[in-house]
Amino acid sequence: xxxxxxxxxxxxxxxxxxxxxxNVSGGSISNYYRSWIRQPPGMGLExxxxxxxxxxxxxxxxxxxxxxxxxxxxxxxxxxxxxSVTAADTAVYYCVVTNIVTGDLSWGQGTLVNVSx
Amino acid sequence: xxxxxxxxxxxxxxxxxxxxxxxxxxxxxxxxxxxxYQQRPGSTPTTVIYEDTRRPSGVPDRFSGSIDSSSxxxxxxxxxxxxxxxxxxxxxxxxxxxWVFGGGTQxxxx
Numbered sequence: 001x002x003x004x005x006x007x008x009x010x011x012x013x014x015x016x017x018x019x020x021x022x023n024v025s026g027g028s029i030s031n032y033y034r035s036w037i038r039q040p041p042g043m044g045l046e047x048x049x050x051x052x053x054x055x056x057x058x059x060x061x062x063x064x065x066x067x068x069x070x071x072x073x074x075x076x077x078x079x080x081x082x083x084s085v086t087a088a089d090t091a092v093y094y095c096v097v098t099n100i101v102t103g104d105l106s107w108g109q110g111t112l113v114n115v116s117x
Numbered sequence: 118x119x120x121x122x123x124x125x126x127x128x129x130x131x132x133x134x135x136x137x138x139x140x141x142x143x144x145x146x147x148x149x150x151x152x153x154y155q156q157r158p159g160s161t162p163t164t165v166i167y168e169d170t171r172r173p174s175g176v177p178d179r180f181s182g183s184i185d186s187s188s189x190x191x192x193x194x195x196x197x198x199x200x201x202x203x204x205x206x207x208x209x210x211x212x213x214x215x216w217v218f219g220g221g222t223q224x225x226x227x
Binding site for chain 2: 060094104105106107109110
């Protein structure tokens with residue numbers, strides 16, 4: 001069973017760049033499509049970005065101009081960068097993978113990122 | 118744009134059966150797979166249904182998913198309700214490979 005673990009700073013200053021990494025264990029990252037999802041405190045789930053077939057990438061239109069997603073197959077991990085953050089970007093950030101063969105989806109535990117003014 | 122709508126909350130008694138709806142608009146819900154996620158209070162979301170009807174290993178068969186093209190909706194049905202099923206449930210699908218989430222349904226088991 002694949003396991004995911006997000007890592008990164010829990011506090012980011014407004015106007016700076018949020019950087020998170022998702023470490024994948026129990027399976028090769030090449031066998032999965034990769035996504036980032038976030039959840040502001042007390043609110044629902046919001047999709048950020050989805051890297052899928054042939055590394056094609058789809059972005060939430062409301063975030064696209066500020067989002068960069070990358071993958072490091074040698075480290076079996078993928079990353080998220082969100083630039084020019086504001087208080088509205090305070091949320092728990094989850095990495096999610098979709099098994100290319102089975103279609104099953106697995107979630108990381110999530111990491112809370114607070115944006116300070 | 119394709120959107121998904123869920124009831125804000127539902128409640129049912131232990132041992133009973135409950136269905137949570139997820140209604141599509143701006144497109145056909147049958148065109149893309151629907152997933153359902155369970156999020157217990159203070160916990161991370163977990164997948165309970167993927168590809169419309171499939172259950173991940175470890176998810177009890179009390180959980181089932183279905184699609185109704187006539188109403189353009191998906192449903193998550195939980196039978197034999199247990200207090201541990203009390204959680205928020207989110208449906209999710211795709212719109213040209215963009216993820217679309219429903220707003221979530223709070224299930225109370227009382």
